[in-house]
Amino acid sequence: MTFARLGAPGAEIPALRHDGVVYDLRSLTADIDGAFLSADGLVRARAAVERGELAHLPGAEGLRVGAPIAPPGKIVCVGLNYHDHAAETGASVPAEPVVFMKDPSTIVGPFDDVLIPRTSTKTDWEIELGVVIGTTARYLSSPDDALAYVAGYVVSHDVSEREFQLERGGQWDKGKSCETFNPLGPDLVPATDVADPQALGLRLWVNGVERQNGSTASQIFSVAHVIWYLSQFMVLRPGDLVNTGTPAGVALGMPDTPYLRAGDVVELEIDGLGRARQTMVQA
Incomplete structure (x- = not known):
């Protein structure tokens, strides 16, 4: 299970990859950023996909791959x-x-x-x-x-x-x-x-x-x-x-x-x- 941000620069969609499927994380967070990480976001996202609560991200294979984290503080x-x-x-x-x-x-x-x-x-x-x-x-x-x-x-x-x-x-x-x-x-x-x-x-x-x-x-x-x-x-x-x-x-x-x-x-x-x-x- 890995995490990615997909889409145009400045408009990346937070996503989770698991078993060949790309899931949309926008129901949990607006971005893969410090707030998400500090609130156990990775753990919560893993649990959500295991419970079947996350939607697939349509057209994910055609989206640009952005940096996997939002711009950091440093x-x-x-x-x-x-x-x-x-x-x-x-x-x-x-x-x-x-x-x-x-x-x-x-x-x-x-x-x-x-x-x-x-x-x-x-x-x-x-x-x-x-x-x-x-x-x-x-x-x-x-x-x-x-x-x-x-x-x-x-x-x-x-x-x-x-x-x-x-x-x-x-x-x-x-x-x-x-x-x-x-x-x-x-x-x-x-x-x-x-x-x-x-x-x-x-x-x-x-x-x-x-x-x-x-x-x-x-x-x-x-x-x-x-x-x-x-x-x-x-x-x-x-x-x-x-x-x-x-x-x-x-x-x-x-x-x-x-x-x-x-x-x-x-x-x-x-x-x-x-x-x-x-x-x-x-x-």
């Missing part, structure tokens, strides 16, 4: 969180998570186009496990408690412009916050349906060539540690998205590999969370 990202990615970029393994923010308006659907910024020469790819917060988390006592605050998991593409990020001074945010730089989805998979977030394979292809093939088992800081750690510095609220880092294989770490250009196609998938595909177009 996107918090962790950099250099895989041993092999730190090594390929020549960075030391961090003693604490490297944290930066990303503009929430960067989120688009998993099959939407990605815009190459007008002056970009180094637009790069990064497949990441996205964590969606379900319960307000502040000053958590230990990582052991942290996963109870997670609503679900999603495929996240943390598109990055490396010149903007690393060569133009200041924070990383401007290399991460360009328009359309966070395709998300296709589905939100409830945390209860992911046996171990530290045992998920992540893969990404550019124009059919595999560039990334890693596992969350190689994270330096586990999902639980990241959520606990972030809660010491900020309040994580229902609907917020946490991008947990990328494995090796980005263009930044391979000097002979070209960066993304208009016309390139990126495909990405995470075990059990689905597959996405985006075409690069010039802004």
Whole structure:
């Protein structure tokens, strides 16, 4: 059972997928947002479909697939969180998570186009496990408690412009916050349906060539540690998205590999969370 938002940008319909059928969630909620998640919406939706209370969504197969969550209050990202990615970029393994923010308006659907910024020469790819917060988390006592605050998991593409990020001074945010730089989805998979977030394979292809093939088992800081750690510095609220880092294989770490250009196609998938595909177009 997974959750999706289907329809035109700004008019997505909240939906539930189960046994090949797409159900309309509008009898329960206007959107898959923080209010829905914090009110045990995923549990209530599961119960409703099991009781036969949800209507089918007609024409679902012909609808655009949007991001599976409404625009969040914030996107918090962790950099250099895989041993092999730190090594390929020549960075030391961090003693604490490297944290930066990303503009929430960067989120688009998993099959939407990605815009190459007008002056970009180094637009790069990064497949990441996205964590969606379900319960307000502040000053958590230990990582052991942290996963109870997670609503679900999603495929996240943390598109990055490396010149903007690393060569133009200041924070990383401007290399991460360009328009359309966070395709998300296709589905939100409830945390209860992911046996171990530290045992998920992540893969990404550019124009059919595999560039990334890693596992969350190689994270330096586990999902639980990241959520606990972030809660010491900020309040994580229902609907917020946490991008947990990328494995090796980005263009930044391979000097002979070209960066993304208009016309390139990126495909990405995470075990059990689905597959996405985006075409690069010039802004």
